[in-house]
Amino acid sequence: MKDTTSPATREPRHDREAIARMLPAPAEWDVPQARLAHHRDRLMRHIDQHGGTAPAPTRTRPRLLRPALLAPVTALTLAGALTAGVVLAHPGARTSRDRADLRTEPAAALLTRISDVAEQRTVPTVRADQYVYTREKVRGADLSSGKAVLGPLQDSERWLSQQAGPVRQEGLQRVDGQTSRINAEFGDTAGTPAGISRPTYAWLGSxxxxxxxxxxxxxxxxxxxxxxxxxxxxxxxxxxLLGGVMPPRTAAALYRAAARIPGVTRAPGARDALGRQGLGIARVDSGHALRTEWVFDPADFRFLGSRTVLVKDTAYAKAGTLMSGSAEIENGVADRAGQQPAAGELTRTRDAG
Structure with missing residues (x-):
């Protein structure tokens, strides 16, 4: 039956129902409600940190925001992660056979090579009163239109407090020139201690x-x-946790641990957000049809960045669509938040531009 009521008198519920009928059918699979709520919370934190309209200041762990909120949402831009490669040693020249082996050897063997180099690196020891600095390029997909629209590259800088905590202000971040604080979770009056949600140099070393x-x-x-x-x-x-400024033994252990995770494979042709091709390590999240790839410099095994792509067609994008990406530019140790590290405390990745 045709609705003859005027727009002024029609109940809002009728309009919502009409709009709902116009929306595309859902994908063949869906995100569990608990997962949806988790990522909606992370999204709101991200919006708050990037000048959006989140209801209150909140804590966000500096990490690559994984696009597992697989439904249209408002202003979804996927941010970068605390990942940067500090490498002050070189594995040495390789023969053509060595280079061929790098392209074809299994994931576990490649991760073992990367681990061996990581353990020999020399990195600065970070004091509790200092900040770990990371600069990277990040980009992500906006799903607000119902279709995945890849956003432009953004320049992201972070200064992360190394206090054992708990701390209310975890650091500072600057995205495309806009500076904001990284705060503890809203309502957490005690602050956040060092740990998996705030990995300091000392905690990583433990x-x-x-x-x-x-x-x-x-x-x-x-x-x-x-x-x-x-x-x-x-x-x-x-x-x-990859890259960054961390104890060499911890970095090596992380790579060796990753080699033992079932389902970890090679990712031929893997590229970071700057398009730098490298040695790829990947794993498919079958529950959410996403493949996350880590990209390493083939010359010195430095961590270059990561990306996440769809592995299944959905209502908003086809399989193979890039959902997020990051590229490490430089990292180091600063004495104050907002301060650039001294020249001797700063490391840049290859061809960072």
Missing amino acids: LPTDPDALLAALKAQQPSTNDSAPDQWVFDEIGD
Whole structure:
């Protein structure tokens, strides 16, 4: 029956129902409600930090925001992660056979090579009164229109407090010239201590270096509200911790631990957000049809960045669509938030521009 009521008198509910009927059919798979709520919360934190209209200041862990909120949302821009490669040693020249091996050897073997180099690096020791600095290029997909629209590259800088905590202000970030504070979660009057949600240099150094013990320790940190499979969750957490300024033994242990996660494979042709092609390590999150790739410099195994792509057609994008990406530019140690590290405390990635 035709609705003859005027727009002025028609109930809003009728308009909502009419609009709902116009929306495209949902994808073949959906995100569990717990997962949806989790990522909606992360989205609101991100909007708040990038000049949006979130209801209150909130804490956001500096990490690559994974696009697992697989439904149209307002102003979704996926941010970068605390990942940057500090490499002050070079593995040395390689023969053509070595280079061929790098392209074809299994993921576990490549991660072992990367681990061996990481353990020999020399990195600065970070004091509790200093800040770890990271600069990267990031981009992500906006789903507000109902279709994935890849946004432009953004320049992101972060200064992360190294205090053991708990701290209310975790650091500072600057995105395309706009500066904002990184605060503890709204309502958390005690602040956030060093840990998986705020990984300081000292906390990273306290982690076990045995790969199996490290995997167990990380898996034990998975929140009960997170519905990811434990292996996927720990792979994502390691990805968030990669690079940066951390004790060499910890960096090496993270790579060795990643090599033991089932489902970790090579990613031929992997590129970071700047288009730099490198050696790729990947894992598919089958629960959300996403593949996350880590990209490493083939010359010195430096961590270059990461990207996340769809592996299944959805209502908003086809398989193979890039959902988020990051590229490491430089990182180091600063004495104050907002201050550039001294020249001797700063490392740049290859061809960072």
